[in-house]
Amino acid sequence: GEDVEQSLFLSVREGDSSVINCTYTDSSSTYLYWYKQEPGAGLQLLTYIFSNMDMKQDQRLTVLLNKKDKHLSLRIADTQTGDSAIYFCAATVTGGGNKLTFGTGTQLKVEL
Amino acid sequence: DAMVIQNPRYQVTQFGKPVTLSCSQTLNHNVMYWYQQKSSQAPKLLFHYYDKDFNNEADTPDNFQSRRPNTSFCFLDIRSPGLGDAAMYLCATSSLIHRTYEQYFGPGTRLTVT
Numbered sequence: 001g002e003d004v005e006q007s008l009f010l011s012v013r014e015g016d017s018s019v020i021n022c023t024y025t026d027s028s029s030t031y032l033y034w035y036k037q038e039p040g041a042g043l044q045l046l047t048y049i050f051s052n053m054d055m056k057q058d059q060r061l062t063v064l065l066n067k068k069d070k071h072l073s074l075r076i077a078d079t080q081t082g083d084s085a086i087y088f089c090a091a092t093v094t095g096g097g098n099k100l101t102f103g104t105g106t107q108l109k110v111e112l
Numbered sequence: 113d114a115m116v117i118q119n120p121r122y123q124v125t126q127f128g129k130p131v132t133l134s135c136s137q138t139l140n141h142n143v144m145y146w147y148q149q150k151s152s153q154a155p156k157l158l159f160h161y162y163d164k165d166f167n168n169e170a171d172t173p174d175n176f177q178s179r180r181p182n183t184s185f186c187f188l189d190i191r192s193p194g195l196g197d198a199a200m201y202l203c204a205t206s207s208l209i210h211r212t213y214e215q216y217f218g219p220g221t222r223l224t225v226t
Contacts, residue, residue, distance in 0.1 A: 030213075042218050042219045100215060103154060104154055
């Protein structure tokens with residue numbers, strides 16, 4: 001089955017860019033997602049990308065997809081303290097019952 | 113605003129005492145999911161409903177059951193909670209009609225077992 005991995009921690013200074021990386025194993029993954037989870041809260045969908053795209057930009061967020069290497073990244077421009085949270089990438093496969101496979105999550109800490 | 117609502121936000125139950133968590137949605141999505149999330153871990157899918165069709169994950173313990181009486185509501189029943197069932201329980205919804213498969217999550221219910 002699908003395996004999704006992320007680095008556990010990332011620390012950046014306020015105003016810098018953050019890049020959170022994710023790798024997945026199933027080349028038939030059709031949609032890839034980024035979710036944000038603040039302490040004690042549910043998951044908030046930030047953005048998603050279809051597998052036939054290699055980039056998607058949405059305000060401060062840029063998603064890059066390298067399908068050949070099965071690598072996904074989320075870049076947050078001008079990172080703010082309010083961006084401190086856990087970020088999960090997730091993948092789904094068409095015909096997989098619409099189920100998501102989540103990565104382990106990356107804890108982003110934004111320092112002043 | 114269309115949303116996914118979970119009640120209660122915090123639930124304390126005793127070891128072995130049945131507990132029910134509830135989820136409702138105003139999105140009119142046909143798929144509803146229940147996830148278990150333990151501290152510092154990714155959400156783990158327990159089961160999902162595609163309309164009225166129930167789909168259990170192979171490794172979901174029998175102790176966990178679910179009901180979906182209508183499109184808007186879904187319940188998670190834990191028949192005999194153990195200490196290992198203490199976790200955040202997340203409900204999510206999705207609409208296959210849109211074909212982008214994104215899931216929308218509720219705020220979660222934090223379950224404590226004493």
